[in-house]
Amino acid sequence: MSAFGYRKPADLPQTVALFPLSGAILFPRGVLALNVFEPRYLNMVDDALGAERLIAVIQPATGEENEAIPALCNVGTIGRITTFSETDDGRYLITLTGVCRFDLEQEIKSGTPYRQALVSYDEYAADFSASPGVGIDRAGLIASxxxxxxxxxxAVDWEAVDQAPIETVVNVASQVCPFDPAAKQALLEAPTLEDRSSALIALVEWGSAGDSERPLQ
Known part of the structure; x- marks a missing residue:
């Protein structure tokens, strides 16, 4: 069960507000801090705060979120607004905490300035519980x-990494490492935490090997 009382896919709404963000992914139980300033997304936050406080984060399929109506990836994550503040110049600073991934089924005409869609969570019922990651080589992952x-x-606080649950280690690294949007999406769509860890190790080892060929700045 999630921290917000969601136990299963049927507990979440089928119609969601979409927040397309290139290079930004959200995992269940992960957090994503956002600086919201576009009028349509300020409206979206207002509506979410007046309802279930849920917003769906999804990447543009092209990697270009500034297109008027970018095509979207097939998988995103529904998140709940868990912190909220308003700046003097009218921006919203919010934190989303991930609940569950979803499959984008169909966009709908909503009458709102932001996009909405019908989604399905059926393939991601396991997202409602933390994964123990029993098949993950923790020492090998951290070494990579x-x-x-x-x-x-x-600079990394490795003591904090050593103390964190393996799910947190894998998902935070997947979220914050500067991979391209396609790689980020592949990490999000990995079926299990073990699959995501394997993909993450491959990406960081490839990145380390490439960087070793040039001096550090």
Whole structure:
């Protein structure tokens, strides 16, 4: 069961507000901080706050969120607004906490300035519970992440990483590493946490190998 009382796909709405964001993915139990300033998305946040506080994060299929009506990927994640503040210049600073992934089934004409769609969560019933990641080589994963961080010159609190649940390690790394949108989407769509960990290791090892060929800046 999620922290918000959702137990199964039927507990979530079939019609959702869509927030297309290139390069941004959200995992169940993960968090995504957003700076909302476009009028249509300010309207979307207003509507969400007045209802179930749910917003669907999804990537444009082209990687170009600034297109007037970009085609969208087939899989996204429904998130719940868990923190909210308003700035003096009218922006909203929100945090979304992921609940469950979904398949985009059909966009609908909604009469709102933001896009809406019918979605299905049926393929992602396992998202409602944290994965123990029993098939993951934790030590190997962290070693690969350390090599990647070292090659990029990133500072990481490895003590915190060592103490975090394996699901958090995999999903946070998948979310924050600067992979291209297609790679991010592949990580999101990985069927299991073990599959995502394997894909993540492949990506960071490829990145580390490429960076080793040039000096650090």
């Amino acid at each position: 992440l350390k090599d990647y961080a070292r090659s990029r010159g990133y």
